Amino acid sequence: MKNVAIVLAAGSGSRFGSPVPKQFLPLKGREVIEHSLDLFDSHTAVDEVAVVLNPQWRDHFEALAARRRWTKLTAILDGGAERWQSTLAAVRHYATHPDCNLLLHDAARPWLSASILQRVTDALLQHQAVAVAIPATDTLFRVAHGCIADVPPRAEFFCAQTPQAFRLDLLADAYRLALQDPSFVATDDCGVLHRYRPDVHIHIVHGSPDNIKITHPLDLTQE
């Protein structure tokens, strides 16, 4: 089964407070997005790579891609206003390739390692859906009306990272059902699969505390 890495890069980075979306900011001599593209392009378990962009950044990215000549980059897709709409653009693009896995990765996570990616692709040989996560290190509060409503046992909680990888047909089916639901909201694709295809077991592989999502300016200054 083919593994297609989808680099989600259509966000505006409004929380970051920069006019340039964080995935295009410089980080150690390359733009943030180049770090994960370089890894996917060089990793033997990845067959193809697609990037999902805000169309306003297409010219910028095409110039970058012309310079870098990633050999596995086969599609540059237009994303949507919400992250799930950017995923959906990829799901629709690959709809005619049923025998593939999509590995959806945040362009804003430049420190994905080859070993995490290997764990994901190894797990895909046995599982139809794979998530990367690390145990929560901070205690979590459930808050209601500005007060603590519950302090759940921390050992039960993991923090989600990316890539999140799925058999395309299953993810497409989950999105088909989600789009029929007027109350549909999503922050990640595991949430969509878990809600609309609860019959599918999502296998967890260990991520790394380094695999952070660039969210605040300080994140770009850390090693």
Ligand code: C5P
């Ligand atoms: O906004 P957030 O930091 O959670 O975004 C995670 C990733 O999803 C980023 O790489 C961002 O570019 C991407 N994204 C997207 N389309 C959106 C919103 C976010 O591709 N509409």
